[in-house]
Amino acid sequence: MTQPPAAIQVDIVSDVVCPWCIVGYRQLEQALTRVGLGAYIRWHPFELNPTMPTEGQNLREHLAEKYGTTPEQSRAARDRLTALGAELGFTFNYADDMRMVNTFAAHQLLDWAVEQNLQHPLKLALFTAFFTDGRDVSDHDVLVDTAASVGLDGDAARGVLETGSHADATRAHQRAWTDRGISAVPAVILGGKYLLSGAQGVDTYAQALSRVAQEAATV
Structure with missing residues (x-):
């Protein structure tokens, strides 16, 4: 075997x-x-x-610019990821001033x-x-x-x-x-x-x- x-x-x-x-x-x-x-x-x-660029970009602005994501879609995606992360033992702490770098x-x-x-x-x-x-x-x-x-x-x-x-x-x-x-x-x-x-x-x-x-x- x-x-x-x-x-x-x-x-x-x-x-x-x-x-x-x-x-x-x-x-x-x-x-x-x-x-x-x-x-x-x-x-x-x-x-x-x-x-x-070095200074980065506000994450919501970045997603809207790159993917056309609306504020409502962005909020829903964050909520989904936060819940999914919690199920998997990982913490997403999204904030309005979070920046993509x-x-x-x-x-x-x-x-x-x-x-x-x-x-x-x-x-x-x-x-x-x-x-x-x-x-x-x-x-x-x-x-x-x-x-x-x-x-x-x-x-x-x-x-x-x-x-x-x-x-x-x-x-x-x-x-x-x-x-x-x-x-x-x-x-x-x-x-x-x-x-x-x-x-x-x-x-x-x-x-x-x-x-x-x-x-x-x-x-």
């Missing part, structure tokens, strides 16, 4: 200011528990707003954190910093503080941001995924083989994970 793999590779293309990315991850997390699998999770960069610096720090084996906790901490604590994740001080909170060296993190040592690698990494057809996030790739776009829900993730595990067990 073949045994299922103890863990599978999970690649997640996402942005730290994408609410559906943390929702999708929390759904995936529950699905992994349900199926009884571990996962090697690697986060990959995607910028929802690569041309966002540029995330390229955050992605550079995440690229560096791979080398320190702390990318995953940093990614989750950045989601919390932005959506729960209302912090500006484009600000270098905020990024350094968040990095230090998960055990990364704060001075080294600041050096990464100030020198841009990982800028070129991050840009290349982004292009690699867009060249493969990724145009929206979250994009979850299971076992290097199956792509699921968007927050699919616990049941869908569990079914896909079971399939990947069964295939791996018969190889």
Whole structure:
């Protein structure tokens, strides 16, 4: 009798200011528990707003400008996400003055954190910093503080941001995924083989994970 793999590779293309990315991850997390699998999770960069200026933009204004979202639609979406987040153990604290920001610096720090084996906790901490604590994740001080909170060296993190040592690698990494057809996030790739776009829900993730595990067990 073949045994299922103890863990599978999970690649997640996402942005730290994408609410559906943390929702999708929390759904995936529950699905992994349900199926009884571990996962090697690697986060990959995607910028929802690569041309966002340094000062950012009011989130409601941004959504209205980019998607034509009305105030009523924006409020309904926030309420839905807040309720869904609560079900999944994540807190969305939306506020009228919340701003969309540029995330390229955050992605550079995440690229560096791979080398320190702390990318995953940093990614989750950045989601919390932005959506729960209302912090500006484009600000270098905020990024350094968040990095230090998960055990990364704060001075080294600041050096990464100030020198841009990982800028070129991050840009290349982004292009690699867009060249493969990724145009929206979250994009979850299971076992290097199956792509699921968007927050699919616990049941869908569990079914896909079971399939990947069964295939791996018969190889």
